[in-house]
Amino acid sequence: MKLIRSELLKIRTTNTWWIFALISLPLWAITLLFNxxxxxVLLDPGSVGVPAEQQDAQFQAVADPINVAANLYTNGQFLGVLIVMLLGVIVVTNEFFHQTATTTFLTTPHRTAVVLGKLAAAAILGLIxxxxxxxxxxxxxxxxxxxLGVSSHLDQGAVWQAIGLNGLAYLLWAIFGIGFGVLIRSQIGATVTAILTYLAGYIGAIIFLGTLAGQWGDWINNLQLVVPALASQLMTTGTDLPGNPPRWAGAAVMIGYALVTGTIGTLIMRRRDIS
Known part of the structure; x- marks a missing residue:
C-alpha cells in the first residue's frame, strides 16, 4: 500500500494529471453532443430520411432503446480511455524524464513491487x-x-452491465499505458506511439474489416476482437449485436491483453538497466 500511495503522490505532485483532467471534460461534452x-437518428430514423429497407438487423439492434441508453451512459469512453492510457504512460516515463528512476529503485530494490505499485496506481487513476x-x-x-421520449432505463441490468464493463475498460487501458511507458522510455516517444497506435489502429481496423466484410461476409466482424480499441467499445454495447462477437468476448480479450502487457512490462523492468 505504501508503494501505491507513493505512486499516487507522484501523480498528484505533477501538473500533467490535472491538465489531462481539464482536457477530458470538454472532450466528454463534445462526445455527449455527438451521441x-x-x-x-437511431430512435427516429425516418426523421432524417433513413429508408426502412436500409434498417437491417444490426441497425435495429443498435437502435433498441436499451442499447441507445447504454451508449449514452458510457459516453466518453473512446477518448476517455485514450486519456487514461496516456496517464499510464506518464506514470512510468516521468521517472526517466525527471531522472528519478534510479532513486526509486534504490529506495525499493524489489522492482516487481515497484511495477505492481505503478500498475495499481494507474488502475486507480483510470477508475477515478x-x-x-x-x-x-x-x-x-x-x-x-x-x-427523446424514452425512459431512463436505469432499471435494466444490461445498462448497469455496460457501465460496469466501461469501468473495466478504463482500468485495463491504464495498464496498457504502463506497458507503453516500460517499452519506450522517452515520454514524447511513448506518448506519440500510444496515440498513433490507438487512433490509427481503430480507424484502420474499421476500414479494413468493413472492406473485407463486404467481400467475405459479416463473420469477418469477429476479427474486431484483436483490436483493443474495438474490443473495449464492444464491451459497452448494452446487448449483444447481430454479426458481432458477444460482450464477454471483448472483455476477455481486453483482460488477456492487460495480463500480457503487465507481465511483459514487469519482466522488462526487472531486467533492464535503469541508469
Missing amino acids: YFQSQ FWAVTTVLNLVFTPLILNG
Missing part, C-alpha cells in the same frame, strides 16, 4: 476518471432520454 444527435464521467452520464443521460 445525442446519433440517438435522435471512469467514476467522474459515469456520474456526469448518470446526471445528463436521463434528461436526454426523456427529451
